[in-house]
Amino acid sequence: MPIAVGDVRARQGNNEIAREAGRLPISGHTSRIPKRVPGVGFVGNRSWDLRSALTLGTVVLLAGEQAASMGARTGVLRADTTLPSMPPTGGTSPLVAVRPQCVRSVPAAASIPAAPLPQAFHPDLFNPLVQPLEMLANAEALAVAEESGGAGSSLLWQGLAAWFASPCGQLDSYVNGFWKLQHPPGREIPTRFAEMRHRASESLLPLAQQASAGAGGAEAALAATWAAAADPAGRRWLHFQPQRDAITALASRADIEQHLCEGMLRGQESVLGLQRFFLNGVLAAGFALGSPDGAVYGLPVSHPDALAYRDRIADLLRTSGMAPTDAAAAADKVLEMERTLAQAPAQLNSYTLSQAQAALPGFAWQTVWQTLGLDPMTSLYITMESCRKLDELLQQRPLADWRAFLQYHQALRAQRYLLGSTEPPARLEQLDESRGGRLLLSAWYGQRMAPALTKPALAMFDAIRQVFIDELTMSALPDADRASLHAALQAVQLVFDDAGQQVPWDGFIGSASHLANMQALDALATRNDLVIIEGPADSVIAGPAHHLSLGTNVIDERVMLSPALLDSLERLGSSREERWGMLGFMLGHEIAHLLGEARDLSPEAEALMVREDTAIRQRIGDMWIDHTHLNATRVQEEAACDLRGISAARRAGQAEAEASGEAFDLQRFFLAAAGLHAANPTERQLRRQVAEDDHPPGPFRAGLARFVQGFDSAFGCTPRPTQPFEYLFPLRDAAADTTDPNRG
Numbered sequence: 178m179p180i181a182v183g184d185v186r187a188r189q190g191n192n193e194i195a196r197e198a199g200r201l202p203i204s205g206h207t208s209r210i211p212k213r214v215p216g217v218g219f220v221g222n223r224s225w226d227l228r229s230a231l232t233l234g235t236v237v238l239l240a241g242e243q244a245a246s247m248g249a250r251t252g253v254l255r256a257d258t259t260l261p262s263m264p265p266t267g268g269t270s271p272l273v274a275v276r277p278q279c280v281r282s283v284p285a286a287a288s289i290p291a292a293p294l295p296q297a298f299h300p301d302l303f304n305p306l307v308q309p310l311e312m313l314a315n316a317e318a319l320a321v322a323e324e325s326g327g328a329g330s331s332l333l334w335q336g337l338a339a340w341f342a343s344p345c346g347q348l349d350s351y352v353n354g355f356w357k358l359q360h361p362p363g364r365e366i367p368t369r370f371a372e373m374r375h376r377a378s379e380s381l382l383p384l385a386q387q388a389s390a391g392a393g394g395a396e397a398a399l400a401a402t403w404a405a406a407a408d409p410a411g412r413r414w415l416h417f418q419p420q421r422d423a424i425t426a427l428a429s430r431a432d433i434e435q436h437l438c439e440g441m442l443r444g445q446e447s448v449l450g451l452q453r454f455f456l457n458g459v460l461a462a463g464f465a466l467g468s469p470d471g472a473v474y475g476l477p478v479s480h481p482d483a484l485a486y487r488d489r490i491a492d493l494l495r496t497s498g499m500a501p502t503d504a505a506a507a508a509d510k511v512l513e514m515e516r517t518l519a520q521a522p523a524q525l526n527s528y529t530l531s532q533a534q535a536a537l538p539g540f541a542w543q544t545v546w547q548t549l550g551l552d553p554m555t556s557l558y559i560t561m562e563s564c565r566k567l568d569e570l571l572q573q574r575p576l577a578d579w580r581a582f583l584q585y586h587q588a589l590r591a592q593r594y595l596l597g598s599t600e601p602p603a604r605l606e607q608l609d610e611s612r613g614g615r616l617l618l619s620a621w622y623g624q625r626m627a628p629a630l631t632k633p634a635l636a637m638f639d640a641i642r643q644v645f646i647d648e649l650t651m652s653a654l655p656d657a658d659r660a661s662l663h664a665a666l667q668a669v670q671l672v673f674d675d676a677g678q679q680v681p682w683d684g685f686i687g688s689a690s691h692l693a694n695m696q697a698l699d700a701l702a703t704r705n706d707l708v709i710i711e712g713p714a715d716s717v718i719a720g721p722a723h724h725l726s727l728g729t730n731v732i733d734e735r736v737m738l739s740p741a742l743l744d745s746l747e748r749l750g751s752s753r754e755e756r757w758g759m760l761g762f763m764l765g766h767e768i769a770h771l772l773g774e775a776r777d778l779s780p781e782a783e784a785l786m787v788r789e790d791t792a793i794r795q796r797i798g799d800m801w802i803d804h805t806h807l808n809a810t811r812v813q814e815e816a817a818c819d820l821r822g823i824s825a826a827r828r829a830g831q832a833e834a835e836a837s838g839e840a841f842d843l844q845r846f847f848l849a850a851a852g853l854h855a856a857n858p859t860e861r862q863l864r865r866q867v868a869e870d871d872h873p874p875g876p877f878r879a880g881l882a883r884f885v886q887g888f889d890s891a892f893g894c895t896p897r898p899t900q901p902f903e904y905l906f907p908l909r910d911a912a913a914d915t916t917d918p919n920r921g
């Protein structure tokens with residue numbers, strides 16, 4: 178099929194052709210920064226709804242805070258000014274939603290000097306809130322706009338921008354402007370997902386506290402662990418005593434080697450540790466050096482930092498039971514041994530048992546494989562150079578040095594659990610930070626929450642897949658390509674993260690020692706890892722059910738979704754439109770990835786898809802946020818998945834509503850989709866994201882919904898010169914017998 182460059186926009190793209198002919202930049206080539214749309218003119222045109230009232234309230238309260246602080250600085254206000262009670266509001270007034278205590282948590286605008294600010298508003302500043310809103314619009318808000326001078330960084334300006342934003346021109350501000358006011362920029366870019374993650378971990382706590390010992394399985398294990406962690410008696414150093422005794426009993430090099438290997442299976446690793454990376458085991462020696470950044474090992478022995486580190490070693494040796502007189506000398510030995518291990522470069526290579534034996538003869542490889550129960554042909558990734566150092570130490574160092582070394586390292590790991598806080602949030606955090614605890618939380622959360630959450634998601638996934646399949650049938654792709662893409666779509670599965678389900682939790686016997694419990698959990702995690710490492714090569718690697726995650730494995734055609742993400746999305750909104758606008762959008766995005774990555778198309782089909790890509794780049798290439806321009810080439814794939822995801826979700830959602838005879842509110846759908854990617858980066862962070870990230874940064878992603886078919890009519894926007902994105906594949910235009918890539 179011949180494809181001329183001129184065809185690309187021939188049908189819908191007349192505008193681009195005309196612009197190009199007139200030597201005007203077409204979409205994707207604009208280099209000029211667009212001017213900020215002057216917004217104040219909109220004020221008379223908007224109906225008063227809750228949103229406007231909220232905006233206005235925020236603006237006025239922020240103005241109040243600024244005025245109050247100014248008043249305090251000039252001595253107008255007395256220092257003991259207190260927060261007035263809420264002004265009386267009518268039962269039906271939208272102002273009920275304006276809560277000063279919420280607004281007060283918004284940090285002050287950057288322009289205010291760091292003088293101590295009064296945390297109160299002058300009572301008079303609340304009077305305007307009970308005035309008729311029309312009056313406020315004409316007087317207060319405009320006055321505030323003047324005061325702020327339109328400065329881009331001021332919160333006042335942001336509030337105004339959110340208020341005046343039009344969905345047609347500034348979709349991100351319109352949808353996420355308020356959210357940004359409440360989530361000011363920081364070192365970490367505030368995003369909706371970060372917020373969801375935070376809330377998800379917060380909502381875990383009350384659930385965990387209800388875990389019952391009578392429930393059996395993971396829940397009983399959690400209840401037992403939880404109770405021991407709360408009891409200060411479960412955190413005494415005497416619980417470390419059995420471990421110390423075992424170290425004291427070591428009488429030969431072979432004993433030490435056996436101890437190192439068995440430690441991996443008991444959650445008591447020192448020097449040697451087994452970890453899992455996807456399906457592979459990683460055996461690392463020296464991974465547990467005492468100084469986290471290793472900087473101390475490069476310092477001269479007499480350097481104050483090195484001396485301080487040595488003293489910390491001595492302290493811990495004493496705390497964990499060594500005679501005070503021995504501790505100082507033992508600490509020197511421990512540090513020397515750590516220095517030796519730290520010299521090895523961190524480098525991983527894959528070895529079977531015989532390969533490892535050939536690489537480093539004399540090392541206890543047989544013991545490693547045997548203790549872990551691995552097949553001799555199973556490869557492990559090994560830090561061979563650090564094993565070489567370890568071997569040197571085993572040969573050269575006397576047993577006494579080794580005992581001190583092992584005691585220090587195991588005490589170092591134990592101390593995390595022994596010294597930790599017994600407060601519930603800290604207990605939960607500690608569980609989630611340990612391998613075994615994370616697995617336990619995942620198993621328990623999955624059993625408890627997943628069934629109710631996952632069923633509707635599966636139905637949505639099937640409906641969206643059907644949209645893709647239906648459209649594939651109508652597409653202009655050659656038959657063979659349609660067949661292979663059809664097979665790929667049929668094969669794709671939605672799988673839920675459920676790490677820890679296979680662990681035999683009923684065998685977990687909780688003890689009164691928190692340390693013993695945590696080590697037993699880590700041991701279960703290691704055994705679980707070994708099952709995966711030895712398991713079939715197509716095993717599903719599930720993440721923790723209680724963490725937020727979504728991803729696609731294009732090789733095994735699985736979309737992985739965590740139940741906690743489902744729960745978080747439901748909390749954001751559970752109307753039909755919100756479900757499809759958020760979860761539906763995300764699932765559609767992932768299915769689209771699969772098509773993009775897994776396609777092995779004929780040159781003809783490839784050419785058609787390339788034209789699709791070009792059309793998509795042209796659509797998104799004109800996007801600006803303030804002074805930052807989206808790099809359409811870099812984010813092509815992700816943006817295309819977003820556009821396809823929104824488009825497919827919209828149709829699947831509409832079909833569902835139609836089937837039940839209900840209306841589908843498109844505005845609500847698009848707002849939910851745009852709200853999902855709320856983010857508030859600084860200009861510098863945004864620029865860096867644009868330069869480095871293959872995903873469009875949040876503010877751009879939020880704006881993508883504007884390009885999708887149905888948006889303009891839903892919001893009454895003037896249509897764009899380019900045709901909205903509608904179809905997921907190049908479409909056959911039967912009447913003209915041509916293909917039409919521009920429809921999406």
Ligand SMILES: [Zn+2]
Nearest residue numbers: 766770815818
């Ligand atoms: Zn993606």
